[in-house]
Amino acid sequence: MTIHYLAPGLSVSEQILPAQLAALKAAGFRAIICNRPDGEGADQPLFAQIARDAHALGIEAHYLPAESGKVTDEQGRAFGALLAQLPQPVLAYCRTGMRSTTMWALSQAATTPLPQIVDAARNAGFDMKSVVRRIVNQGRTPVDVAEASHAVVIVGGGAAGIAAAASLLARAPGLDIAIIDPAEVHYYQPGWTLVGGGVFEAADTARTMASTIPRGVHWIKAAVAAFEPERNAVILDGCRVVQYEQLIVCPGLKLDWQAIDGLAETLGANGVTSNYLYHLAPYTWELVRNLRSGRAIFTQPPMPIKCAGAPQKAMYLSADQWKRAGVLGQIKIEFCSAGAVLFGVAAYVPALMQYIDAYGIALDFGFTLTGVDGPARTATFTRTDAAGASHSVTRQFDLLHVVPPQVAPDFIRVSPLADAAGWVDVDPATLRHKTWTNIHGLGDATNSPNAKTAAAARKQAPVVAHNVLAALGRASGNARYDGYGSCPLTVERGKIVLAEFSYGGRLAPSFPAWLIDGTRPSRLAWLLKERILPPLYWKGMLKGREWMARPELADS
Numbered sequence: 053m054t055i056h057y058l059a060p061g062l063s064v065s066e067q068i069l070p071a072q073l074a075a076l077k078a079a080g081f082r083a084i085i086c087n088r089p090d091g092e093g094a095d096q097p098l099f100a101q102i103a104r105d106a107h108a109l110g111i112e113a114h115y116l117p118a119e120s121g122k123v124t125d126e127q128g129r130a131f132g133a134l135l136a137q138l139p140q141p142v143l144a145y146c147r148t149g150m151r152s153t154t155m156w157a158l159s160q161a162a163t164t165p166l167p168q169i170v171d172a173a174r175n176a177g178f179d180m181k182s183v184v185r186r187i188v189n190q191g192r193t194p195v196d197v198a199e200a201s202h203a204v205v206i207v208g209g210g211a212a213g214i215a216a217a218a219s220l221l222a223r224a225p226g227l228d229i230a231i232i233d234p235a236e237v238h239y240y241q242p243g244w245t246l247v248g249g250g251v252f253e254a255a256d257t258a259r260t261m262a263s264t265i266p267r268g269v270h271w272i273k274a275a276v277a278a279f280e281p282e283r284n285a286v287i288l289d290g291c292r293v294v295q296y297e298q299l300i301v302c303p304g305l306k307l308d309w310q311a312i313d314g315l316a317e318t319l320g321a322n323g324v325t326s327n328y329l330y331h332l333a334p335y336t337w338e339l340v341r342n343l344r345s346g347r348a349i350f351t352q353p354p355m356p357i358k359c360a361g362a363p364q365k366a367m368y369l370s371a372d373q374w375k376r377a378g379v380l381g382q383i384k385i386e387f388c389s390a391g392a393v394l395f396g397v398a399a400y401v402p403a404l405m406q407y408i409d410a411y412g413i414a415l416d417f418g419f420t421l422t423g424v425d426g427p428a429r430t431a432t433f434t435r436t437d438a439a440g441a442s443h444s445v446t447r448q449f450d451l452l453h454v455v456p457p458q459v460a461p462d463f464i465r466v467s468p469l470a471d472a473a474g475w476v477d478v479d480p481a482t483l484r485h486k487t488w489t490n491i492h493g494l495g496d497a498t499n500s501p502n503a504k505t506a507a508a509a510r511k512q513a514p515v516v517a518h519n520v521l522a523a524l525g526r527a528s529g530n531a532r533y534d535g536y537g538s539c540p541l542t543v544e545r546g547k548i549v550l551a552e553f554s555y556g557g558r559l560a561p562s563f564p565a566w567l568i569d570g571t572r573p574s575r576l577a578w579l580l581k582e583r584i585l586p587p588l589y590w591k592g593m594l595k596g597r598e599w600m601a602r603p604e605l606a607d608s
Contacts, residue, residue: 055079056149056176058156061140064149064176069331070097070105082139083112085131087155088146089119089462090316091307094239095330098309100317112138118151119462120234121277121289128158135159147234147275150289153178182291198285198295200272202230204520205286205296207276209233209261211241211593212302212495212509218266218596219517224526230270232286232294238264239330240589242506245362245542248327248336249369251582258330264594276303279467281488298520299488301469301476302495305358305504308457315454318426324452327366339451340370345382346450349431351421352389353457358496358504360396361539361551363389363455364404370453371411372544385411386447388419388433397557399571400541400549407543407573419445421454460497475499480555481532483516490523492516501555503537510593511536515603531603536560540581548577562600 053072055065067088068076076084084106086099103113114134118127135142135156144152157169157180173180182199204220206213209231217229243257265271272294278287279299286294307328309316318324325336348370352363367387374380387408394408394415395401408415416435422444423432432446459465465474469485476493477486480500485491494512496504511533518531535555540548550570554560561570568574592599 055143056178058153058176059160059172061142062135062156063141063143064152064156064178065143065145066148067093067096068102068143068145070101073102073105073109073111076143077109077111081111081141081143083114083142085114085116085134085138085142085144085152086146087116087118087131087144087151089117091309091456092120092147092461093235094241094307094328095237097331098316098319101320104317104321114138116155118146118155119277120147120151120275121287121291121463123151123154123158125158128155128161131155132159148273148289149176150178150274153180154183154290157183179290179292182293199288199292200230200270201295202270203228203296203524204230204298204300205294206231206300206302207233207286208301208303208495208497209235209238209265209271210302210304210495211506211589212304212513213300214238214264214266214594215509215513215596216300216302216494216516217269218594219513219598220520220596221266221268222596222598223517224521226268228270229266229268230272230294231265232272232274232276232288233261234273234275234289235261237261240586242359242589243586244327244330244333245365245369246582247333248325248340248366249542249545250337250341250373251369251545254330254334256586259590264590266594266596276463278463279469281468281491284490297490298523299491300516300520301464301485301491301493301497302509303461303464303497305458305496306461308459311457312421312454313423313432314426315424315456318424319454322426322429323450324424324426324454326454326456327362328455336366336370336453340373343374343383343451344377344379347384347386347448348451348453349386349388349447349449350453351419351431352387352391352455354390354420356504357455357458359539360503361541363387363453364395365542366453367413368407368411368541368543369545370451371407371413375411376545380411385413386416387413388416388421388431390418390420392417395541395551397551397553397559399559400551403549403572404541404543424452424454464497469493471499473499480535482519482530483512483533484519492520500533500535502533502535503539503553505537505539506589506593507538507552508536511601511603513593514598514601518603518605529605532606534560534604538562540577540585542578542581543573546578547573547575548581549573550577550580
């Protein structure tokens with residue numbers, strides 16, 4: 053945590069963590085303001101957790117969230133009013149501190165000379181010149197003044213974005229590429245299931261973003277606010293503008309914790325956890341190890357979600373641990389899924405059902421989690437029966453593993469790139485945008501009907517790389533994506549059902565059946581998941597080495 057003094061009584065910082073609140077108290081801070089909406093990042097503690105711990109220390113906590121790059125004049129005024137009434141000194145925070153600084157700048161615009169605002173922000177480490185241009189331009193961001201211009205701009209530095217950049221450079225060394233992402237850390241998210249199962253340590257799934265971005269690629273450490281595709285421009289936080297010849301959009305998706313009443317207030321406490329957050333996967337393992345009897349509920353929301361098998365993976369590994377500890381018979385396990393089937397590709401269901409039966413898991417389909425009361429340890433579901441009728445069901449729990457509803461990021465949903473459901477609208481084969489021919493999309497944020505997995509991104513990245521180069525006149529033909537996705541279902545510690553499939557649920561095994569039969573539990577598949585896939589990710593996929601991922605080419 054780096055604290056930047058901004059003005060008398062006010063400092064700003066990047067995202068704070070619950071463990072840092074005691075240090076803030078010792079430093080004399082009497083109030084905090086959170087300007088970051090919940091669900092922006094998989095390593096982001098929810099505000100309710102921050103507020104709960106802050107209040108215990110006597111620090112006031114207030115929530116004034118703003119979408120990245122979309123701080124409004126009204127929010128600036130609200131920030132000023134809040135600052136005026138809070139006990140000082142105050143610490144305001146967001147992902148990087150930029151939104152908090154922007155709110156302060158807008159709150160001061162009517163009373164403080166603009167050069168003084170710019171100087172104060174610069175001394176704190178933030179560039180407000182573009183915000184000042186917006187103020188002078190009566191609230192509009194001028195797109196004719198670009199901070200930077202690149203041949204290829206990639207929005208998102210996750211698995212899809214880094215892999216796409218690496219595949220581009222493997223084909224066209226020296227290509228002018230920029231990646232836009234504000235995150236300091238890059239995560240191997242497929243490993244979080246094994247963290248929650250006590251196999252991996254959380255720290256082993258994290259590396260600095262700087263170390264993963266390919267050499268020669270420009271890193272624009274900022275968040276995207278909006279797109280102006282008719283002007284080939286991306287608007288960043290702080291009202292900065294970046295222009296492009298070709299744009300690749302792959303920001304991932306948003307975990308919508310607020311969609312479930314009461315969840316944000318209790319997540320990480322009262323036996324409520326989720327492997328979908330970096331800092332909570334270890335809590336999952338803590339809960340599993342310590343549970344000796346009672347009821348454990350594992351939930352799955354309506355599709356789409358990233359890694360549709362992840363809710364089951366957590367359940368199977370937990371059940372296996374309870375079996376090894378000799379307490380499985382004392383724990384009632386329930387799988388409450390909003391879906392109608394156990395797994396979307398029927399060929400893998402028989403093997404999974406063997407474990408459902410062996411662990412004594414109760415399957416409840418058509419159950420959508422709608423509310424959680426942590427202190428009472430109750431979960432409320434909306435149940436939809438075969439006739440389509442819905443009613444409410446409330447159940448007690450001792451452990452509740454929640455997978456939240458998932459949507460496209462806010463700046464995608466409201467953009468001209470989105471379809472009616474809010475996802476980036478691409479051709480499912482070429483991954484080219486259906487309207488803007490110099491824009492491609494891949495990863496979790498697109499509307500292509502494949503499973504949202506890292507394995508899908510590994511196959512998509514070479515397709516996008518080739519097609520972007522073709523659009524730049526540096527390659528010929530169209531590369532086509534067949535919808536490949538993979539879901540290594542960890543049915544027990546040491547065995548995996550390796551589900552691999554493409555569009556339409558067609559089986560797409562990578563290995564001959566005599567080596568790994570994906571429809572049956574396999575020790576070799578576990579070895580693949582535990583020992584081979586992590587280095588394949590870090591040293592292969594993110595380095596442009598397209599082992600078993602070369603794209604199929606078709607004539608233009």
